[in-house]
Amino acid sequence: MIETLDKIDTMKILIGEKWVESAMKMPVLNPYSGKEIYTISCADRNNVEEALKSAEKGKIISKNLSPYQRSEIIAKVVLLLKERKEEFSKVIVSEGVKTKTEADKEVERCINTLTLCSEEAKRLTGETVPFGAFAGGASRAGYYVHDPIGAITAITPFNDPLNLVAHKLGPAIASGNAIILKPSDYTPVSAIKLGELFLEAGLPFHILNIITGPASNYGDILITDPRVNMISFTGGTKSGEEIIKAAGIKKVAMELGSSSPVIVMEDVDVDAVSKNCIGGMTWAAGQNCVGVKRMYVHKSIYKSFKEKIIAYANAINIGDPEDPETEMGSIITNEAINTIDNSVKELKQAGYKILCGGKRIGNTYQPTILEGNFDHSLNGKQEIFGPVATLSKISSLDQAISASNDSVYGLHAGIFTNSIEVAFKAINELQCGGVMVNDSSDYRIDMMPFGGIKQSGIGREGVKSAIREMTTTKIACFNL
Structure with a gap:
């Protein structure tokens, strides 16, 4: 021992x-x-x-x-x-x-x-x-x-x-x-x-x-x-x-790999959902195959969701992993940090706007949210293995499903809604190995079949x- x-x-x-x-x-x-x-x-x-x-x-x-x-x-x-x-x-x-x-x-x-x-x-x-x-x-x-x-x-x-x-x-x-x-x-x-x-x-x-x-x-x-x-x-x-x-x-x-999407519809508790999404984005400092990477939020709640999630991201306690108060720890290597940072810079150069984060802190990286159009050419095309996610406004479920599926990946997806019809439509049409309803894409238990489609x-x-x-x-x- x-x-x-x-x-x-x-x-x-x-x-x-x-x-x-x-x-x-x-x-x-x-x-x-x-x-x-x-x-x-x-x-x-x-x-x-x-x-x-x-x-x-x-x-x-x-x-x-x-x-x-x-x-x-x-x-x-x-x-x-x-x-x-x-x-x-x-x-x-x-x-x-x-x-x-x-x-x-x-x-x-x-x-x-x-x-x-x-x-x-x-x-x-x-x-x-x-x-x-x-x-x-x-x-x-x-x-x-x-x-x-x-x-x-x-x-x-x-x-x-x-x-x-x-x-x-x-x-x-x-x-x-x-x-x-x-x-x-x-x-x-x-x-x-x-x-x-x-x-x-x-x-x-x-x-x-x-x-x-x-x-x-x-x-x-x-x-x-x-x-x-x-x-x-x-x-x-x-x-x-x-x-x-x-x-x-x-x-x-x-x-x-994956670039897991989360859809947020207009009929949800914005505070609870934004908190859930931040947890799914920052678990293991975002080095997580089912972590939240793309958030598609209905236009009617977009502004309030955006404010909430930025606040939660900025409040994450980053520090020594051995400290029980620490909420997010390290990136595995210096090379991995550079890869994350380069990906963020690439998104910024391509037109995404950094809403929060975007910088290295010691041997970790700030929780980073970038805002961009749901149909941006880089949408879902890469996996950023760190605490980084994009935020996009959508006006309909069909738009969100289309954007979610516009990816080479298909592991997990999440959808937040109080409508059973909306939930079943998402389950039927999302192209992935698992759909989490009223949970972020990050949810998994060890007995469930787990895996993806496409790449x-x-x-x-x-x-x-x-x-x-x-x-x-x-x-x-x-x-x-």
């Missing part, structure tokens, strides 16, 4: 039955202070080759575990995590972009995610098939089952360093697979610590391997190798596109959905 974060520990990679310390290492920095807080081992091609050999063994071991055994192992991880909630919360704050309040919530979500995985491990059922429904099939009977897919490469981002790892490990193990985990090199410690809990809970060796360090050290072997049966990736659209091109014939699950992804996460994504369907037919 972690006694203090002042001491710089060297984190090892997990290969087969051993934690391995490599010759090459790299630092893990605290994004707020810039100080080195951990050192991680950097895997090379030989390490990855050994991990692939281990996963070949692991997928047989995992498949032969009964659903009950898989469920019990994951349930034990939940118990261990509950005992160490504060420890894991501190790790998330130290290496990532979450405030202490946000990190506490992420640990609770991880507990919920793994609890669901433990339960769903015992519910992976098939169905009987009515062969007699076709002429000549009356003498046949059969059913289908969900078999484990085999060995899975899982690649996770920095913005939810614990719970998004759980969304890969939990379903993979619950469905009887082996998994090679490649967490973000910005936030690897949460993932490594969770891996330790799985082993402590009794997960047999070889089912889980953990690789850290730059992929340039070992190339794309984790993607292209035929021993990998599936790739589960959460990250940027460009990286996802490159992975798909390189992967070859294997299953992929992609949770990618926002392929497949669905959420525990039950992810478990089925990580299996193959096998039919059995008896000629009686």
